[in-house]
Amino acid sequence: GSSQDGGGHAGPRGNVPAFLTKLWTLVEDPDTDPLICWSPSGNSFHVFDQGQFAKEVLPKYFKHNNMASFVRQLNMYGFRKVVHIEQGGLVKPEKDDTEFQHPYFIRGQEHLLENIKRKVTSVSFLLYQQENRLLGISSAAFVLVVEMMRMASDRPREEARRSACRPLLQPAPLPSAPALLSQAS
Structure with missing residues (x-):
């Protein structure tokens, strides 16, 4: 991978699990963009050609080349697969493109990684x-x-x-008959 800034922001990485740190590096790395990259919005990332991704990229960052294990890890950390309406099942997607999203995995917001819990x-x-x-x-x-x-x-x-809450739920006592009569006059 390429390390342009040498990991200058040392802050959050101490409390961040290795899986998330590696995932961040992987998505950020321009060399891996043909197989894994940020979405244009930066709120999710895409994995293209899962077979090639598993064979070529996973072993460089993780101790395996198993796409199912990678997806299981993502799920364990609360990442969700983004399903687009046109992928509702009837229309077969043109290309092998899987998109994943987590509210705290956002381009340019590396400090949020520490909020992602297993x-x-x-x-x-x-x-x-x-x-x-x-x-x-x-x-x-x-x-x-x-x-x-x-x-x-x-x-x-x-x-x-x-x-x-019990005192709030108690019915108010009803006024007695003499009190009602004195109010009427």
């Missing part, structure tokens, strides 16, 4: 999935257990919220 649930889910296969627990059962644990951890907060 989805902990998906990682722990994958680990538990492997563990649970050994224990014979289905993925569906695991999802239910996780959901029940989440609900249980939310309960104290929910109770506190309810008790804080």
